[in-house]
Amino acid sequence: MKFRFGSPVLDTAVRLLTPFILLFAAYVVAHGHYSPGGGFQGGVILAAALILVNLVHGRDVRWGLRPSTSLSIAAAGLALYVGIGFLAIAFGGTFLDYGALPLGLPPPQVRAVGTFGIEVGVGMAVMGVMVLLFDALMAWEQSR
Amino acid sequence: MSAHLPVLMVVLPLAGAVVVPVVGLASARAARALALLALVLAHLCAVGALRVVLANGTWRYRLGGWAPPWGIEYVVDALAGGMAVLVSFVALLTALHARYSHEGRNPLNVATSHALHLLLAAGLLGIVVTGDAFNLYVFLEISALSAYALLAGGGARAEVAAFRYLLIGTVAASFYLLGIGYLYAATGTLNLADLAARLPQAPDAGVVGTGLALIVIGLAVKIALFPLHGWLPDAYAYAPAPTSAFVSSVMGKVGAYVVLRFLFFVFPAGGQAGRALDLLGLAAAAAIVAGSVMALAQRDLRRMLAYSSVAQTGYIMLGFGLGNAAALTGALLHVVNHAVMKACLFLSAGNLLARTGAAGVDECRGVGARLPVTMGAFGVAAVSMIGLPPAGGFFSKWYLVQGALERGAWIYVAAIVAGSALTAVYMFRVLEAAYFRPAAPSAASPPAEAANGPLFGPGEAPAGMLVPMLILALAALGLGVFNQALVDGVVAPALAGVAS
């Protein structure tokens, strides 16, 4: 087996840790509407996983995340957020009034689902922006 | 959709700010078109909301359907509606001009800077319409952050200036936040209307007073009220023209709007708010004179305009400090007037720099014949700034003088008049150089960096740079001739129930 990440120790550590970090990030994002957690924190953890890979592995491969991709993910996250807001308007509520979404569930659960969508959007946006920040700082390092 | 205008005017530019950079990856032209579209829509929303509000009274919009004071509500009254129209109008016009500032040395690409422009507009509109003190902080920071980034786009010195502005602006915002914390501790609410209802019963006057002081200091820094103006001249002077036009014209005004909101709508009249207003009035009188004198001392045209902003902010705060109906009318009228004329002045100064490389007052010699339209607009706005009829600036000064006379505050009258006279000196210095002094001999050629600019050329600037400036110049005149329509239509309803 070829060590993709330079040294065996780092490689193993990263390979072991990354899935759990990602899982934990998903957990935090998913629990935002219900208990401590949410899109901001989850997004940062998500970004931390990507940045960890990047740190260990170096500059050459960014795990498929070019700056334009992270930008698009961030934009898509915010678009999800705004989109849900507008959906609520479209179904007769006020902006971000997720209770108005026609999901055929009792209102508290509709709210929960709506909030979840918001959290996912926020999570994507935060992740994208964090990775962008990291890339920008790395680009500076490279230019020195 | 018309039932959602208050939120749409904030969300549309915000959504635009997200989409524009992504679209910009594909096509800068499409990104720009999208940004303009978002601003046009935001402006239409603001106008629509204002019309509804003037017909039906205050409009409260529950964000997410949560009832206040728990949820965030957007409140559009005549004051907020008028401010929103002003902000979106200037945002649109400066964005129209913004195409050209990217053909030079600006490190931001077209899409990014348009996105920031939208974000700034969204932040400012959010400040205006939000009815929640903490939400206001968030919008304050959104607008400030995009302003830092935009202002840094003006090259070497702009970056250092923007960084300093960032440090000071963040401290100011922290002070504001701290003040909000005190108010929250005293009343247990963050909703502005709810605060207004609960503050008179707040148990601890000390806590409320400290909160008030912190908020006022924070905002005074944000609007660059003398002597807290130190960050402003560099930040405005070196930025790209549309940015300094946008930021200098409406950002300080929105800060002034927040001051008005807190001191006249949230805090009970008299008492601590009254004392704060007295202090603001004194600082404002000092700002008028000191700002004008410092503007007089400048050799650089845009620095001169920046210092003039310090003085003009003084006029607005002086009106607040006086606090009677006439003075407040004058202050609000001046908010509109100054926004329009300062945007016009910065745009024409930008055209001048791009076209001829003239940055200093002395370098303006003979440009009147070379750039007749640009300098004509500059002249109109300058006349308005001095406060000569029939331009708009005259009428705001009229109301301010009236307010000061009604209070018997002769020192304030003297400050207003002295500021006007000093403004005349530094503005006519430019006009005199532009129109009545011969063009400098070719030996004194423009600085190399400007001469290399893509827009450097012999004649008048391209039409796209002229149109926004001309609209603003005409608005500066129209605001004077038709000032009473504005006063009766918007300013008076905005101040209904406030003027003591």
Add this chain to the structure above:
Amino acid sequence: MEHAIHVLATLLLLVGLHGMLTRRHLMRKLMAMNLLQVAVIVFFIALAAKSGAQPPITAVGDAAPRAHDYVNPLPHALMLTAIVVGVATNGVALALLIRIHRRYGTLDEPDVILGMRE
């Protein structure tokens, strides 16, 4: 002891202000600014505190939760937002510092000012 947290917040605020005023290095100024922001955050969190209360997570099945059993969650939520704002501010500030450093080769304020004059 009850006011210890407020003393801490005040100290942080003063240290931050002092640092911003006296440090010559722009990076240090930025760090001082962060301290100041932290002071505000500490202040707000202190507002939320209640002795004897539990975290504001209602147990499943608690049909009628009473507010005074729980810590006030609102300041926490506010500060979460404030932290995000702070991160964004830092992002912009660092980006500016990078550009300044690229242009002048230093972040020492007097040197930067000297560089600006040239």
Add this chain to the structure above:
Amino acid sequence: MDPRPLVAPLVPAAAALLALATGRWPNLRDAWSPLAAVASFGVLVSLLPEVLAGHEPSASVLALAPGFPLHLRADAFGLLFALLASGLWTVASVYNVAYMRAAREKHQTGYYACFALCVSAALGVALAANLVTFFVFYEVLTLATYPLVAHRRTPEAVASGRKYLAYTLGAGQLLLIAVVAAATLAPGAEFRPGGFLAGTASRPVLGLLCAMFLAGCGVKAALMPLHAWLPAAMVAPTPVSALLHAVAVVKAGTFGCVRVVGWVFGTDLMRDLGADVALASAAAATILLASLRALGEQNLKRRLAYSTVSQLSYVLLGAGLGSAAALAGAMFHMAAHGLMKITLFFCAGSIYLRTHRAEIPELAGIGRSMPVTMAAFTAGILGLAGVPGLAGFVSKWNLGLGSLEAGQGGFIAVLVLSGLLNAAYFFPIAYAGFFGGGGRVRFDEASPALWLPLAATAGAAVALGLVPGAGLHLHELAWQAARNVVAGGRP
């Protein structure tokens, strides 16, 4: 609501815009001003019968401030000044084109536009029915004149422009405070014969206001010691000097003073405040001092400038005296001085164009080469000295009567002394012009477009002296306004 008072100032303003728009075609551009001048003059003349019959056609549009519409009204005094300004502009617009083309001046487009704008503002000042309208036009006049003063773009011209602005804008700020204060004390601030401020505030406040008003208007009226800008402004082309002295600017200042005295404060309140004697004394001092200064000037235009300073104080003197005859004399003197002074400036301009001589000693013998011009010049100076049969005499006679009426007979001595001084500084020019200079001088008159206007104004000055009520009934207008003011004080 009668649109004519509104149309009168709008026509020249439109001409200004048209001149700017058609700057590329000089013939078209230069045609607008005479056309507009005739049009606005016609409109004003059509108002004359109604005003003489005691009506006051007025037009009110556009609120400027709460309770302050843009209100224009043709009352007797306003119409007098408006007729003077637009009438002289018709003549001046012809002379203007001839002069500017002959002198090959640059930047003519802006020049004509500003000139027309000045007249527009002057008409607005004349017809303004309330203080706010008055002030707006007064400041527009200030602004529109500045480019004319600095027109030559020489360092000297620019410096004069600066001086002009410093004086007039400073005065404008004073006036602003006074106007706002008056408008606050008396809502509406409509000009009323006999004034509207009496009893609205304590005496010290009213006294201060009065001082601010008179200082504010006195700068444009070149009341000493506020006159320094006027001689400096002589660097401008001669038609501009004519405009400054005879048509618009200085006249607007004196007009403002009389308006303030008669229609804002009222003669009774002036007397009560003690401002009447103060104003009259300041005016008398200005008359004599300026005449003495004029004696010392060797440049023709500068001497004319000091003569203006002196002559305009006749008007202020009449306003200070405050009796019916004095006021009538003061108002009539505005017209009389306008006619005579514009003649003199046209003459000075023609002479300069033809011979490039501007210093008085160089003018010996000029009367034989340019007889028409010099004859008109002589008529003008005789009129200014107050020789009977010319317009200046009528006003001086009335002023003299008025000072007796007001019980201030001492001021007659000032009038007499000033007449002598006038003779002393003007007559030698005419004498040397016709009889001085050795040898034969070739006949070398200026072109008809230059001498016809000045002959016309000189003729009008003579006609006005022989039959004061002829033609435009200026004498009646002055008396009607004066009687109104005096009667307005005692209903």
